[in-house]
Amino acid sequence: MNIRVLYNYILVRLAVRHILPAHFVNSKPVSECGEELVERDGCLVRLGVFERLKQVNEFLPDGYRIVVVEGFRDERKQEQLRQEAEKKIKEAFPEITESELVTRLNKSVANRSGHLTGGAVDVLLYKDNQVAPCGSKYLEFNNETPSFARLKDKTSSANRKILHKAMKKAGFSNYPAEWWHFSYGDKMWAAYANKHAAIYGEVKNS
Ligand SMILES: [Zn+2]
Structure with missing residues (x-):
């Protein structure tokens, strides 16, 4: 550590x-x-x-x-959830930058989830x-x-x-x-x- x-x-x-x-x-x-x-x-x-x-x-x-x-959740479901979340974020924030998008996305659906x-x-x-x-x-x-x-x-x-x-x-x-x-x-x-x-x-x- x-x-x-x-x-x-x-x-x-x-x-x-x-x-x-x-x-x-x-x-x-x-x-x-x-x-x-x-x-x-x-x-x-x-x-x-x-x-x-x-x-x-x-x-x-x-x-x-x-x-x-x-x-x-299997990998396919996890990826599907990320895609759905990405779509929602882009709809809510059409002007969002790529890095902001990733930050928000990782907050709502983790990339490597414990699920x-x-x-x-x-x-x-x-x-x-x-x-x-x-x-x-x-x-x-x-x-x-x-x-x-x-x-x-x-x-x-x-x-x-x-x-x-x-x-x-x-x-x-x-x-x-x-x-x-x-x-x-x-x-x-x-x-x-x-x-x-x-x-x-x-x-x-x-
Ligand atoms: Zn959870």
């Missing part, structure tokens, strides 16, 4: 800066454990993720549960079988999307805390730029949980 990365890491730990630089996350080595993909809520996730997701429901207060809305490993999940909180509001809607990018955002609505703020506490207790790391994105075992998890290496690499199409 060089001094600049260490500095960034300390800022994140102290909650002065929330998001670790992408090059630091991507620099984590992968020691692939070879776990299979299994189904959860119609999505595919690694077995270790599946087991931890089961624990999350046990950690939640009565009446609450989580639903996984996105798990493993390609089966270790990342997008999760929604349910209360009494209804989606419990946690700030911005899923995939809605506004000032309530970052996990650390101060939410005006007290119920949403409480719900977000409930979700994050249970996910953390089960061993997941949250991506601070999106309140719904969590991972276990991928490079992002290794970076945020201060692990030497990821245990899930990208799953190639067979």
Whole structure:
């Protein structure tokens, strides 16, 4: 770890800066454990993720549960999502420069996403079988999307805390730029949980 990365890491730990630089996350080595993909809520996730997701429901207060809305994505789906996002950005900002476009695009759909490993999940909180509001809607990018955002609505703020506490207790790391994105075992998890290496690499199409 060089001094600049260490500095960034300390800022994140102290909650002065929330998001670790992408090059630091991507620099984590992968020691692939070879776990299979299994189904959860119609999505595919690694077995270790599946087991931890089961624990999350046990950690939640009565009446609450989580639903996984996105798990493993193959390369083709990831590329398709990037193309859709690129189109939307170009429509919204017709004058955008190429470098701004790439920055915005990487923010909304990561180039090398944890979803390609089966270790990342997008999760929604349910209360009494209804989606419990946690700030911005899923995939809605506004000032309530970052996990650390101060939410005006007290119920949403409480719900977000409930979700994050249970996910953390089960061993997941949250991506601070999106309140719904969590991972276990991928490079992002290794970076945020201060692990030497990821245990899930990208799953190639067979
Ligand atoms: Zn995600």
